[in-house]
Amino acid sequence: MHWEERNGDNGSGRKAGNSPARRLRRTAVLLLAGLLLGAAGVWPGSSAGGGIGTARAEVVSVPHVEAIRVALFIESGKYSAVTQAATLSSESGMTLRLRSAAGGPPVYQAAPKEPVRIYDANGYSALLLETGDAAQARSLAQKLAAGGNAAQLIEREKSRQTAWQVFVGPYPTKEAAAAAAQKAAAMTGGWPPVIAGPLRLAAGTFAAAADAAKQAAAIAQAGFDADVAVVAGPAAQPAYAVLVGGEADESALQALRSRLAAAVPGLALTAHDPSEAYVLKRTEHAVTADGTTAGAGLAIGGTEPKLWAEPNGKDGAIQVKERFGRSYRGGIELTKLNGKLAVVNELPLEQYVASVVGSELMTGWPEEALKAQAVAARTFALRQGTKYQIAHVSDTTMDQVYKGVEAEAPDIVTAVQETAGEVLVHGGGLIEPLFSSSAGGRTAESTEVWGNPVSYFKSIESPDEVAAASKKPWYRIVLPNGKSGYVHSDYARDTGATNPAGLPYYESTEPALNVRPAPYVDNQGNASVFQLGLTDRFVVIDKVTESNPYEWIRGPFTAAQLKETINAGSEVKVNGPLERLEVTKRGPSGRAIEVSANGQALKPKYPDAYRSLLNGLPSTLFEIEETGRYTILGANDSVRNQSPSMSSPYVLSANADRPSAQSGTSYVLSGDGKVRAVTAEPQYVFRGTGFGHGLGMSQWGARGLAEQGYDYKKILQTYYTGVSILKG
Numbered sequence: 001m002h003w004e005e006r007n008g009d010n011g012s013g014r015k016a017g018n019s020p021a022r023r024l025r026r027t028a029v030l031l032l033a034g035l036l037l038g039a040a041g042v043w044p045g046s047s048a049g050g051g052i053g054t055a056r057a058e059v060v061s062v063p064h065v066e067a068i069r070v071a072l073f074i075e076s077g078k079y080s081a082v083t084q085a086a087t088l089s090s091e092s093g094m095t096l097r098l099r100s101a102a103g104g105p106p107v108y109q110a111a112p113k114e115p116v117r118i119y120d121a122n123g124y125s126a127l128l129l130e131t132g133d134a135a136q137a138r139s140l141a142q143k144l145a146a147g148g149n150a151a152q153l154i155e156r157e158k159s160r161q162t163a164w165q166v167f168v169g170p171y172p173t174k175e176a177a178a179a180a181a182q183k184a185a186a187m188t189g190g191w192p193p194v195i196a197g198p199l200r201l202a203a204g205t206f207a208a209a210a211d212a213a214k215q216a217a218a219i220a221q222a223g224f225d226a227d228v229a230v231v232a233g234p235a236a237q238p239a240y241a242v243l244v245g246g247e248a249d250e251s252a253l254q255a256l257r258s259r260l261a262a263a264v265p266g267l268a269l270t271a272h273d274p275s276e277a278y279v280l281k282r283t284e285h286a287v288t289a290d291g292t293t294a295g296a297g298l299a300i301g302g303t304e305p306k307l308w309a310e311p312n313g314k315d316g317a318i319q320v321k322e323r324f325g326r327s328y329r330g331g332i333e334l335t336k337l338n339g340k341l342a343v344v345n346e347l348p349l350e351q352y353v354a355s356v357v358g359s360e361l362m363t364g365w366p367e368e369a370l371k372a373q374a375v376a377a378r379t380f381a382l383r384q385g386t387k388y389q390i391a392h393v394s395d396t397t398m399d400q401v402y403k404g405v406e407a408e409a410p411d412i413v414t415a416v417q418e419t420a421g422e423v424l425v426h427g428g429g430l431i432e433p434l435f436s437s438s439a440g441g442r443t444a445e446s447t448e449v450w451g452n453p454v455s456y457f458k459s460i461e462s463p464d465e466v467a468a469a470s471k472k473p474w475y476r477i478v479l480p481n482g483k484s485g486y487v488h489s490d491y492a493r494d495t496g497a498t499n500p501a502g503l504p505y506y507e508s509t510e511p512a513l514n515v516r517p518a519p520y521v522d523n524q525g526n527a528s529v530f531q532l533g534l535t536d537r538f539v540v541i542d543k544v545t546e547s548n549p550y551e552w553i554r555g556p557f558t559a560a561q562l563k564e565t566i567n568a569g570s571e572v573k574v575n576g577p578l579e580r581l582e583v584t585k586r587g588p589s590g591r592a593i594e595v596s597a598n599g600q601a602l603k604p605k606y607p608d609a610y611r612s613l614l615n616g617l618p619s620t621l622f623e624i625e626e627t628g629r630y631t632i633l634g635a636n637d638s639v640r641n642q643s644p645s646m647s648s649p650y651v652l653s654a655n656a657d658r659p660s661a662q663s664g665t666s667y668v669l670s671g672d673g674k675v676r677a678v679t680a681e682p683q684y685v686f687r688g689t690g691f692g693h694g695l696g697m698s699q700w701g702a703r704g705l706a707e708q709g710y711d712y713k714k715i716l717q718t719y720y721t722g723v724s725i726l727k728g
Contacts, residue, residue: 060425062728063382067330068352070402071391072323075340078387079394083322084150084170085119086343087286088309088332089295092316096298098232098279099306099333105238107230107279107298107307114295115286115321116309117152118334120341121301122198122274123170124248125152126181128188130165137164138285138292143187144168146289149180153285153292159223167196172339174248197248198301201257202272205231205241212240219244222263224256229278229301243272243280277302286321300334307334317405323395328404329355337390344391345404353378354416356400358407360435361699366706369699370415372715375725376433376697379423382728383430424716426456426723433720438464438549439589439698440621440690443719448587448620449608449695457695458721459589463704464690467550474519475506476542485515485529488546495537503539503675508532518554520547525616541675549691549700552618556627556683562615563597569613571603581624581684591620591694608693614686622688627678696720 073083088094093112098104110116129140137153144151144166152167168184171177174195181193203219203226206212212228219226219242226244233239244260247253257269277300284297300307310331311318317327320343330347356377357370377400384392384399393399424431432454439462446454473489491513497505513536514528532538547553559578567573574597584601585594593607595614604613611617697719705715713725 060726061429062423062425062726063385063430064728065349065382065392067346068349068381068393069333069386069391070345070347070352071342071388071394072320072328072332072345073341073343074388074391074394075338075342076388079396079398081394081396082340083343084123084341085117085152085322086332086334086341087115087117087321088318089113089115089321090311090316090318090327092311092313094309094311094316094318096279096307096309098230098238098277099308100232104306104308105230105232107238108281108296110296115293116296116298117284117286118298118300118307118341119152119170120336121278121280121299122336123172124174124177124198125167125169125171125196125246126177126184127194127196128166128168128181128184129191130163131191132161132163134162134164137166140166140187141285141287141292142289144184145287147184147187149184151287152297153287154297155283155285156220156225157217158220158225160221169196177248195248196246197252198274199247199250199253200243200245200272201253201260201269203242203244203267203269205239207233207239209238209240212242215242219260219264219267222260224260224263227280227282229280231276231278241272241278243278244269274301275303277305279305279307300336305335308332309334326404326406335390342390345395349378349381350416350420352381352402354413355404355407356381356402357416358409358412359401359403361412361703363409363411365703367411367415368706368710368712368715369702370412371419371712372697372702372706373435373699374416374419375422375424375712375716376435378419378421379430379433382423383432419712421727422725423728424720424723425726426720431456431720431723434693434696435699435719436690436692436694436696437698438462438467438619438689438691438700439694440464440550440619440688442589442621442694443696443698443701444591444620444694445588446695447607448589448591448593449606449693451606456720456723459587460718462698462701462719463708464550464698464700466704466707467691467700468545468548471546471548473543474546475540476519476544477506477515477538478541479536479538483515483530484541485517486519486544487513487515487532489543492538492540499539501675503541505537506540507538508534508536510534517556518547518552519544520552549618551687551689552691553685553687554615554617555625555685557615557685559682559684562684565615566597566602566613569604569609572600574598574600577682579682581626583622583624589621589694592622593620617686617688619688619690619692619694621690621694622686625685625687627683627685 073081075082091112094110095106096108097106129137131137141151141153149168154165156163156165168180169177171180174197177195204215216226216228224244225246226242229241229243231239231241245256247256260267260269280299282297284295285292286295298307308331309318317329318332319325319327328345329351330345333344333346335342353374357373361370361373380400381393386392388394395402424433441462441464443460443462445459446452446457474486475489475492476486478484491508491510492506493509495505495507499505511534513532515530515532516526516528518526520526544553545551563574563578579598581597583592584596587593592610594601595610596602602613604610608620610620702715705718716725717723
């Protein structure tokens with residue numbers, strides 16, 4: 001969970017009057033010493049003797065949320081995740097309607113598993129093809145989708161025949177649509193693209209959908225694009241407007257008006273009011289690289305449209321294709337915020353908490369650890385207010401991870417139910433219950449993370465080593481050509497032979513064994529640097545545990561790589577080559593709170609930002625191994641401290657008759673029998689413990705404490721000093 005949004009006030013970001021205020025209210029809970037406190041002065045639900053009891057009355061303000069709103073896609077000043085369209089479907093079918101305080105009129109009834117694509121009617125698209133050949137249209141749409149384009153396939157009845165239209169978009173500007181059209185021009189077979197936009201003509205509003213459809217059909221038979229739009233009529237009853245065209249500018253709109261007047265004499269036309277909330281209904285086919293699926297297309301327009309989708313049946317869920325294909329309880333609201341499509345999942349708080357616990361932890365963890373996470377997650381969510389204008393939280397580590405239905409499990413649901421309503425309080429209000437994956441053996445003080453103190457965050461020992469218990473060893477290897485890296489121990493076999501230095505020879509047991517810079521699998525952040533063939537031999541120079549949330553290795557990074565990330569995030573820049581990097585100050589838990597480059601202290605925004613400053617380290621609890629700097633003990637106890645700026649030493653290898661200057665990478669055996677790489681150019685390897693900021697509760701530590709017999713209240717009061725657990 002990230003905490004970068006903390007701003008020194010209550011941290012919620014909530015402003016009075018922000019919608020949806022009707023779903024968010026605050027209740028004051030008065031705790032009376034004589035009635036609610038035990039004889040020993042212990043808070044209800046707390047552990048006796050925990051040192052947090054009080055014998056005085058205290059008012060605690062606890063927010064109460066009937067339904068929490070989670071931003072799946074949103075453009076706000078605090079968080080940005082955007083999509084051009086959202087494709088919804090439900091196993092049970094779903095109902096979509098315009099949303100208002102009075103309920104709102106129905107728009108569309110989707111069949112089970114039917115995809116419905118929703119997008120902004122005020123955007124701009126590029127029409128790349130209009131044809132009567134369905135196969136040609138599908139082929140083009142699939143090619144566009146395979147190339148990563150937002151392909152759109154619409155089926156219409158025009159001029160007494162079926163017309164197939166292929167678009168890309170929508171985009172926020174006419175220029176963006178034109179650029180997309182130019183990029184896709186090679187696929188269109190010479191058909192000239194047309195830029196479509198949000199300007200439309202209204203050809204009447206009707207109380208009955210059939211009357212509107214009849215009017216739209218008459219206009220379509222004359223060769224024009226006509227759609228039926230659902231709008232809110234009197235008393236939130238549906239009304240049906242016929243909208244024609246979709247032009248990119250006023251001149252095109254006036255040209256459309258002239259053509260319509262000539263083709264359909266007597267047709268009453270007005271400019272459509274762009275502020276009115278409406279939903280255009282179209283026959284649209286969902287497009288993938290390998291096929292198309294019939295469904296519906298809904299374009300939402302107006303200043304503040306709100307389209308609400310909810311599954312049919314109380315146990316149903318809605319899948320959002322663009323959000324990793326995840327499914328969500330409750331309903332999905334689609335609207336616009338800051339000119340972009342916003343997709344918000346609204347659902348009961350306790351269902352949200354159950355998914356968060358399953359997303360942050362795993363089913364099968366000790367029950368008390370799951371309960372501790374449930375209380376922390378609930379407290380965090382309630383503390384946010386409407387942080388993102390129309391949503392309380394996001395679904396990412398900017399807040400807390402939320403993966404919808406896929407994260408649910410019976411044991412997790414039980415843990416949430418058994419702690420229902422419980423929150424963490426301190427000093428008259430909810431705490432900010434930060435947590436991270438692993439504290440690396442000891443949690444952080446807030447000064448090591450934010451730079452300022454918070455009373456309930458204290459550095460304590462944390463049994464995080466459980467995170468490493470199931471991890472297997474990796475070998476650091478060196479090939480005869482000097483190449484080096486790490487391989488998993490499952491795919492290497494000891495040959496029984498050793499080299500002249502006594503180091504063992506192993507061989508690969510796989511035909512294409514990946515060798516990685518660090519001992520863990522991540523094809524993006526730690527991609528294979530080379531591969532070994534079956535029975536290829538190598539020397540093993542080290543054996544380490546696979547990197548995990550408790551202990552890890554990152555790198556090696558070149559001086560140039562680190563200089564780039566440092567200068568991108570530090571107020572103090574590295575001028576000239578990066579020749580020395582060292583931790584020059586540590587906090588109470590041992591975390592780096594000052595790192596110096598070439599002897600000059602760097603200056604990130606806050607201490608924990610050293611993680612991103614140093615190329616994305618898991619934590620700030622680390623040591624730096626600088627491969628270009630080392631100490632040589634020579635004859636007569638002479639000592640030479642070698643650095644990259646000095647002339648290279650001469651090395652006498654085992655098979656040479658004279659020494660040669662060091663170049664590239666060499667491997668040296670230290671007095672304690674350890675082998676390390678030394679390089680002519682500086683490289684940096686980071687070895688550390690912990691995963692995340694380390695502030696507050698360690699999730700792996702909570703598991704460790706639960707396995708030691710702690711209940712969830714004691715776990716929470718261990719990680720959050722002086723707090724109380726209150727059932728709101």
